Amino acid sequence: MAHFAVSAVGADRPGIVAAVTAVFLEHGCNLEDSSMSILRGHFAMMLLVNAPDGVTEEQLEAALTDPAARFDLVVAVRRIDDRVPTSPAGEQWNLAVYGADRPGIVHRITQLLADNDINIVDLTTHVIGEPDQPVYAMLVDLTLPPGADAELLTRRLTHLADDLGVDCSLHRVEADVL
Amino acid sequence: MTVRPVIQLPDHRLKERALPVPCIDETARQLAADLVDTMRASPACIGLAAPQIGVSLRAFAIDVTGHPKAHSCHGEVVLFNPELLLAHGPVVAREGCVSVPHLTGDVRRATEVVLRGLDQDDHERILTADGFEARALLHELDHLDGLLFLDRVASQDAIFRRKVYR
Secondary structure, three states: OEEEEEEEEEEOOOOHHHHHHHHHHHOOOEEEEEEEEEEOOEEEEEEEEEEOOOOOHHHHHHHHHHHHHHHOOEEEEEEEOOOOOOOOOOEEEEEEEEEEOOOOHHHHHHHHHHHOOOEEEEEEEEEEEEOOEEEEEEEEEEEEOOOOOHHHHHHHHHHHHHHHOEEEEEEEOOOEEO | OOOOOOOOOOOHHHHOOOEOOOOOOHHHHHHHHHHHHHHHHOOOOOEEEHHHHOOOEOEEEEOOOOOOOOOOOOOOEEEEEEEEEEEEEEEEEEEEEOOEEEEEEEEEEEEEEEEEEEOOOOOEEEEEEEHHHHHHHHHHHHHHOOOOHHHHEOOHHHHHHHOOOO
């Protein structure tokens, strides 16, 4: 067994997922975690694939040239460690940042998170609003390490958001077990 | 006290539509006791439906007592053959389920509900609930129709795209 990380991006149209995953099926691979979404009209796929012994990066890449050509996709395949790395434990929080688009929002917010030892588990950004007045929206799921001071973090984030001219809100994600 | 094993995905019994409880007798009351005992045994679990312990009957237990998000609170409730009479005011919130380990999802549910069902003495009970208790009731009611929160997850994109700033 070997694990591969596969990414494929191309102008959105029906059939991309079916064409790409057909290759894995033909090679006896199993799809594990994946994330696929439309990013500004482009369909972007990220997949972790579990392949039987003997299947190589080169074989998968070669087999993917067919769907890549048909759908005009940029494809990359990389072998990854079979062990599952563990993410830091802690409380799940959600951060929303939004405001007039300008360079540096993602970098400066995430640098602040990194400086505070906060792990990002999911991040999406979208440019929304009217073309002449674009609004940047970023949603982050993050893990606050045990003992972290959420109030202090909120103050720091608010201070930085003011500096960037955007709004932000941080709240705990409490999934209720029903 | 009987704590029964909670069945989890991919057990297909979770996807079956449960049958009405034929009569509220000692067997039904034993089921109610098992539901409450099993619910109490799972940390942070505030509701459990009969299909989750492998019993394909229309019954569930909930108790939102002491939950920080609860507004209305009827304490420990067991309902047989519940029906939804009214649902109003949908809101999205994140849910997990003891039958769906490791996943949570944002689910849109009504915040004001009226349910009718039978209690353990075979008397009709009308429950008017709101907020978190309403969510819990709807989640358990879904289990009786073979629906999991995964069947109702609201798309994250949909939340984003609807935002309009002017």
